[in-house]
Structure formats: C-alpha cells, structure tokens
Amino acid sequence: MTALDAVRLRAEELIAEHLGTGTWTFGFDHAKTRAGQCDFARRRITVSRHLAARFSDDDVEQVLLHEVAHALAGPRAGHGAGWKRTASALGYTGSRLHDGPIASELAPWIGVCPAGHEHFRYRTPTRQLACARCSRRFDSRNVIAWRRRTAADAPTTVSAPTA
Ligand SMILES: [Zn+2]
Ligand SMILES: [Zn+2]
Known part of the structure; x- marks a missing residue:
C-alpha cells in the first residue's frame, strides 16, 4: 500500500465515522501550498497529493481532522469557536492557525x-542554491545552508489549511 492509499483509507474511515457513509467523498488535489480542502458545494474533502506523500502519519491525521471538522461545522463556522470545538472533539490538536500557505510548515x-532569510524544500537540495531574496542572480555570497527539520522546529502543531 502506498502512502497515498493509506491516506485515502484513513480519510474514508474518518468520513464514514463522523459524517456517515455515502455522504462526503474524498480525493487528492494538486495544491502545493495548502494541505487540505473542504468543498461544501461538492461535499468533498481533498488533500494535496504533493504534500500528503511527504507528511508523517500524524500530520496527515491532523489535516484530515481539520477538514472533517469543517464538514461537520458547516461553511459559516469558518475557523471560529464552533469549528474549534468540533475539531478538538475529533482530536485535532493544531494550536496555531495559519491563513497563509502551510507548505513551508512541513517541508x-x-x-x-x-x-x-528562510527557505523551504520538500526534496533534498542537491545543488548549491543562493538566496533569491538577497540577489536575483546566483551569488555565492548568499548560499543557503540547509538542515533537516527536527522536532524542535515544529513544536506541537500541524498548521491549518486555509479552506
Ligand atoms: Zn537572503
Ligand atoms: Zn480550515
């Protein structure tokens, strides 16, 4: 079973458990800057294919709970108190809410x-990269030093997708 299959299975399990079988559907999308989305019109929860493959199981779980909570709380709840209550009842622990792109949070x-200047990559950087904010052209004085994210970098949260 691939990582994506596992995500799909878990999503369908959560949907059946909290929303009921045959109500909402699950799929993958191609978003790069948000993890998940809850489409109320189509009654469909999607997770970024790009990010899901790179998430830890715990992060995937949090993203799914975030979106299932949206589906339960309804479109008007936004990320307000009603949604927060629902989400934490489901086990969502994200304590920070980001309206912006979340990709960098998990890279x-x-x-x-x-x-x-901070930079984020999903794949191991294989060649020297210089900071584009310091200079548009490659300048070896602005070479970026890379390290792998550790637990200390992302304390307790998976940030919230915007939708
Ligand atoms: Zn820079
Ligand atoms: Zn949200």
Missing part, C-alpha cells in the same frame, strides 16, 4: 541564507 528541509 522537511529548512535553509537559511547568511542574511537570515
């Missing part, structure tokens, strides 16, 4: 240029 590689 396993973190890079910092000499000026302190």
